Amino acid sequence: SQLWQARFFTTVNHLRDLPNTQVPEIAFAGRSNAGKSTAINILANQKKLAFASKTPGRTQHINFFSIGGAHVGQHRKDATKVDEIRALLVDLPGYGYAEVSGSAKLHWQALLGDYVQRREQLAALVLIVDSRRPFTDLDIQMLEWFAPTGKPIHCLLTKADKLNRNEATNALRAARTLLDSYVDEEGQSFPFTAQLFSSLKRTGLEEANDKILSLLGL
Numbered sequence: 001s002q003l004w005q006a007r008f009f010t011t012v013n014h015l016r017d018l019p020n021t022q023v024p025e026i027a028f029a030g031r032s033n034a035g036k037s038t039a040i041n042i043l044a045n046q047k048k049l050a051f052a053s054k055t056p057g058r059t060q061h062i063n064f065f066s067i068g069g070a071h072v073g074q075h076r077k078d079a080t081k082v083d084e085i086r087a088l089l090v091d092l093p094g095y096g097y098a099e100v101s102g103s104a105k106l107h108w109q110a111l112l113g114d115y116v117q118r119r120e121q122l123a124a125l126v127l128i129v130d131s132r133r134p135f136t137d138l139d140i141q142m143l144e145w146f147a148p149t150g151k152p153i154h155c156l157l158t159k160a161d162k163l164n165r166n167e168a169t170n171a172l173r174a175a176r177t178l179l180d181s182y183v184d185e186e187g188q189s190f191p192f193t194a195q196l197f198s199s200l201k202r203t204g205l206e207e208a209n210d211k212i213l214s215l216l217g218l
């Protein structure tokens with residue numbers, strides 16, 4: 001099952017500017033350099049979709065891409081009919097850049113935290129984690145912000161091509177153990193899942209694709 005032909009929809013720098021759409025959203029979060037842009041581009045089957053958002057000064061914005069919107073005309077700026085959009089794919093600002101500090105850092109932490117905790121249309125989170133590195137403090141922060149919503153998180157353990165079979169198995173097991181360690185007050189675990197992924201080798205692409213579509217109810 002082929003994925004979506006995603007298109008740029010909008011960029012947001014303040015929560016008050018979030019699009020007033022009703023369709024389900026799936027948001028991608030992760031440490032800078034974990035492979036988020038590459039994963040989004042390959043999942044959306046677009047070469048440069050998420051890279052446009054990496055231009056300096058835009059890295060702290062939330063970028064929305066539409067899925068399933070009809071293309072009205074190639075020469076029109078408003079080429080996407082809002083009422084035909086079936087879902088939005090949301091590229092959250094990468095975190096962990098050393099050079100981001102002070103008020104800029106506080107701004108995007110607040111933006112990120114408020115968005116994931118409060119956005120009703122948000123169906124699920126895709127957490128991008130480099131399979132060779134443990135979860136960072138900010139990855140854990142994302143889990144803790146999101147857990148109370150009761151919504152699913154799916155972790156893509158990226159760059160799996162850099163691991164041998166044994167290392168890959170261990171990385172997946174460690175991630176699942178960590179995710180399973182989160183339980184609510186009744187001792188129930190959260191709907192947190194993980195898989196190995198490689199944009200380079202296209203490992204886990206179909207699994208991720210199917211998971212995302214099902215999380216969006218598509």
Ligand code: GDP
Nearest residue numbers: 031032033034035036037038094159198199200
């Ligand atoms: P982002 O900051 O999370 O958006 O990360 P990027 O998508 O820009 O990727 C960061 C670096 O990791 C780039 O040099 C990519 O080419 C590389 N990269 C991304 N995905 C893979 C992958 O699956 N395998 C390998 N070996 N490298 C990858």
